[in-house]
Amino acid sequence: MSKAILGGIKVLDLTRVVAGPWCTQALADMGATVYKIEKYGVGDELRHSPPFLHDDAGRATPDSIPFLTVNRGKYSLTIDFTKPQGQALLQKLAARCDVLVENFKVGDLQRYGLDYDSIRALNPGIVYCSVTGYGQEGPSAAQPGYDPVFQAISGIMSTCGIPDGQPGAGPMRAMMPFVDVMTGMVATSAVLGALYHRQATGEGQYLDIALLDVALAATVYVGQKYLSSGQLPTRVGNGSLLFAPSNCYRCLDGHILIQIGNDLQWARLCKFLGQEAWLSEAAFATNGDRVKNAAQLDQRISAITAQWKKQALADGLGAIGVPCGPVNDIAQAFDHPQVKHRQLRMEVAHPVYGKLPMIRSPLRFSETPLTYRAPPSLGADTSAVLRDELGLDEGVLAGLRDIQVI
Numbered sequence: 001m002s003k004a005i006l007g008g009i010k011v012l013d014l015t016r017v018v019a020g021p022w023c024t025q026a027l028a029d030m031g032a033t034v035y036k037i038e039k040y041g042v043g044d045e046l047r048h049s050p051p052f053l054h055d056d057a058g059r060a061t062p063d064s065i066p067f068l069t070v071n072r073g074k075y076s077l078t079i080d081f082t083k084p085q086g087q088a089l090l091q092k093l094a095a096r097c098d099v100l101v102e103n104f105k106v107g108d109l110q111r112y113g114l115d116y117d118s119i120r121a122l123n124p125g126i127v128y129c130s131v132t133g134y135g136q137e138g139p140s141a142a143q144p145g146y147d148p149v150f151q152a153i154s155g156i157m158s159t160c161g162i163p164d165g166q167p168g169a170g171p172m173r174a175m176m177p178f179v180d181v182m183t184g185m186v187a188t189s190a191v192l193g194a195l196y197h198r199q200a201t202g203e204g205q206y207l208d209i210a211l212l213d214v215a216l217a218a219t220v221y222v223g224q225k226y227l228s229s230g231q232l233p234t235r236v237g238n239g240s241l242l243f244a245p246s247n248c249y250r251c252l253d254g255h256i257l258i259q260i261g262n263d264l265q266w267a268r269l270c271k272f273l274g275q276e277a278w279l280s281e282a283a284f285a286t287n288g289d290r291v292k293n294a295a296q297l298d299q300r301i302s303a304i305t306a307q308w309k310k311q312a313l314a315d316g317l318g319a320i321g322v323p324c325g326p327v328n329d330i331a332q333a334f335d336h337p338q339v340k341h342r343q344l345r346m347e348v349a350h351p352v353y354g355k356l357p358m359i360r361s362p363l364r365f366s367e368t369p370l371t372y373r374a375p376p377s378l379g380a381d382t383s384a385v386l387r388d389e390l391g392l393d394e395g396v397l398a399g400l401r402d403i404q405v406i
Contacts, residue, residue, distance in 0.1 A: 004031020005368035009195070010097040012090070013037060013074060014114070016044045018147070018177050019211060020103035020131045021070035022184025027099070027191065028073030029361045029370040035093060035385060036071065036376065040080040040404060043378040044071070053353065063352075063377075070184075071375040072348065072358065077386070078379035078406055085405045087112045092390050095122040098198075099191055103131040106141045116206045125204040127194040131187055135210035145211065147177040154179075154215035159222055163235045171235070183214045239298070244290035245269070248327055249302045251310040255327040258301070258317065263287070268320050273304050350374040382406045 009032040013024040021036075021044070028034040038044055046067040053063040080086045091113060094100055100119060102109060109115045116128045130136065133145030151157045151173045161172030190207045198204055216223060222233050222241065233241055240246035240259070245266075248255040260266050263286075270278045278284050278300075283293045290297055305313060310326040317324045328336065334345050343360060350356040351374070361370055386392045386406070400406045 003368060004371055005365060006030040006032040009033070009099065011035065011099040011101065012094050012097040014100065014102035014104065014109070015131065016103065017046050018070055018180035019183040020101055020187070021046070022181055023129070023131070023187035023191065024074065024101050025070050025072050026184065026188045026361065026363065027101075029363065029372065030368070031371055032099070034074040035097070035381075036074040036076050037081070037090065038076055038078050038378060040078045040086075040379075040406070043076075043078070046070070047378065061352075068356070068375045069359070073371070073373040074376055075381035075385055076376035076379055077382040079382070080405050081112050081114065083403075083405055085400060085403070087114065089386065089390070089400075089405070090114055091119070091122060093385075094119045094126065096389055097123070097126070098195065099127045099129065101129045101131065101187065101191070105144065106132060106136055120204065123204070125198055125202060127191055127198060127204050127207065129187055129191055129194075129207040129209060131183060131209045131211075133211050135213065136208050140212075147180040147211070148173050150179045150211045150215040153212065155219060155223070156215060159219075159233050159235060161235050162237050166237075169235075179211055179215045179218070182218060183209060183211050186214050236294075239294055240291075242291075243287060244294040245297050245301055247294070247298050247301075249298070249305040251305055251308050251313060251326075254310045256305060256308075256310045256313050256324055257327055258305075258322065258324045260287075260290075261323065265322055266290070269317070269322050272317060272320060272322065273301070275300070275304070346372065348372045348374045352377075379406075 006027060009027070011024055011027050011032050011034040013021070013034050013036040015021050015024055015036075024034050024036070036044075044067060047062070047064050049064050049066045051065050052060045053065060053068075055061055079089055081090050094114070102114075107115075110118070116126075116130070119126050119128060132141070133150065134140040134143060145153075152171075156179075157171040157173050160174065161170050162168045187207070187209045190209060194205050194207060225231060225233065238248040238257070243259065243261055246259045248257050258269070260269060266284075266287075267279060270276050282289070284290050284297060314324050314326045326332070333339060339345070345357060346360045347355040347357055356374055358372070361372075363370060383397050383406070386397060387394075392400075397406070
């Protein structure tokens with residue numbers, strides 16, 4: 001029996017860009033065989049996004065760094081499914097797979113006989129996961145959209161950024177595509193749940209995963225506060241709507257983020273900073289008082305932290321149980337001792353680049369450890385997979401190449 005948690009599971013991957021590929025990469029890491037279907041001669045749009053890897057001579061290669069981040073462990077097949085021969089190939093592959101994940105616009109795949117109803121007729125046990133911006137129905141369902149669009153529509157952007165009345169005030173998006181990543185995580189969870197259901201019942205099913213749904217779910221207590229009270233949140237910059245003190249504070253060499261979550265942590269912070277007198281001030285007596293007077297409190301704390309180096313201060317506060325962390329750049333983040341201990345920077349063997357550095361998956365299993373393989377080159381596995389899965393001989397494959405189906 002395979003040690004991989006998804007050993008023996010086959011996934012037909014019709015996804016591009018970030019959200020869908022994050023899901024299928026997670027399935028590949030867990031041991032599933034993932035067949036990534038890419039546009040003939042072009043590939044996933046993300047393959048064309050800079051920056052690109054460079055060879056030993058310093059020349060740019062066709063390998064996009066963004067593409068590498070969400071396509072580890074897959075097999076790349078270039079099949080033109082706008083042509084009948086390509087459609088037939090994918091239908092045959094889908095009949096042999098356990099999962100199909102796609103993120104085309106609503107209704108697109110129906111034209112090619114690759115929609116859920118068509119595939120279910122061939123494979124009743126298929127777990128078919130559609131990842132879209134707005135879901136399968138509704139007034140916006142046909143519209144395209146990317147991560148920043150849903151940060152905007154969901155209200156998330158309205159809560160981020162500099163508060164009104166201050167220089168630079170206005171809504172702010174997160175540069176990291178966290179709605180995409182969370183959607184990939186939700187899709188992964190949904191696929192695993194559906195596979196568990198199929199194991200128990202033999203039934204496949206359809207999964208409708210939308211970036212809009214995920215973005216609204218990500219508003220958690222902020223969204224719930226509006227639903228419960230009708231109150232809209234105001235932007236507080238790097239502060240918190242729930243706790244104080246909670247902010248980024250100046251240091252000699254940058255900033256530190258301090259987040260106090262209870263009165264014990266508040267007392268420890270005051271003692272460490274040599275300001276135990278703050279504990280007896282009425283303005284700071286309770287967390288509610290501190291939130292109300294956060295601006296005054298932040299000024300006092302910044303005057304003290306400005307005398308420290310950020311890592312030394314973080315080490316000192318962390319040692320006494322005060323939640324905090326230096327505000328690192330990405331290089332400093334990978335150099336963090338705990339990041340090194342967790343081996344979050346890892347290497348995979350690549351046929352062209354040798355050892356390729358990558359970010360380790362956050363999924364960890366004690367009995368079924370993940371397996372990591374390099375991301376594929378465009379179409380590298382087309383012939384081998386069609387030969388092994390569908391039994392096509394070289395003559396048939398050559399004919400498909402001649403008419404540019406593969």
